[in-house]
């Protein structure tokens with residue numbers, strides 16, 4: 001089994017915090033889609049015999065694709081790849097694109113899961129982040145999907161937004177629960193280098209994100225969602241039973257995947273490769289049937305560190321059996337002891353997990369366990 005990721009690098013507006021690859025000009029949409037088709041055909045053997053169990057349209061904003069653009073992509077996928085009988089096919093959609101007609105189009109397509117970029121239900125937060133939608137559109141998009149019985153939905157929510165206090169954050173979470181949304185991905189507003197948000201904070205136009213506030217809102221998120229029967233199955237992901245993301249879970253379990261489109265990453269178990277994050281360069285390379293990718297061969301050390309990074313972020317944890325397969329048991333046991341004593345990591349039989357306290361410091365704890 002394998003996964004397929006397609007990167008659609010166009011957005012209506014540039015969100016202030018975003019450091020993904022995208023363009024707000026649609027000028028190159030047509031040649032870029034042509035290049036994407038060509039890459040799908042050229043890369044059809046990358047996954048060898050593995051059938052696609054998950055397909056994920058990410059970006060950028062894939063909900064900007066028209067019905068015929070989506071159909072054409074699916075035609076090429078089904079012609080060149082084996083797809084399992086019951087695949088999970090997710091499309092990232094922005095609320096302002098999800099009107100009645102668009103939802104009908106999506107329902108007619110093989111897409112069976114929507115990842116909706118709600119981020120916040122409050123106008124002031126959406127404005128601060130320069131999102132293209134309003135709080136009202138966020139609610140309406142969910143209502144339209146639910147009315148149309150498109151229930152397999154995940155939404156993104158952002159915490160740690162300047163000006164959003166704990167009470168307002170609780171209301172956001174409660175709104176998602178009231179809509180009975182079966183899956184929620186929630187991230188802290190992070191100030192990435194070279195983003196508009198970084199400049200706005202540096203010039204004092206927006207107050208800085210307070211670490212303490214973010215930590216308390218993350219704890220609120222965990223407590224409220226787990227009390228409402230969501231499994232906290234990955235550091236930023238919460239799902240009702242039966243609604244965990246199959247695509248992302250496969251990433252975290254080291255399942256191979258192919259990434260198509262500018263900036264998309266691929267992994268085949270031994271190496272990782274990533275396409276150029278530049279639309280004109282991507283198009284030009286594909287015009288001469290070249291894949292504009294950089295490849296990195298992964299050493300045992302790289303694979304071990306990735307296993308710790310992905311395993312400890314999930315509820316599956318990391319097992320001593322696997323750590324032993326990398327020959328790292330003595331070192332790991334020595335490194336982990338202080339984290340267990342501090343209550344950041346717990347152990348169940350031969351498997352280690354981050355505790356709730358540990359999740360707050362997740363990345364720094366995990367990186368302290370790396371094979372340097």
Ligand code: SF4
Pocket residue numbers: 010011013014015018019020022059060061094117
């Ligand atoms: S819609 Fe998504 S990809 Fe596009 S700018 Fe906003 S956060 Fe980035």
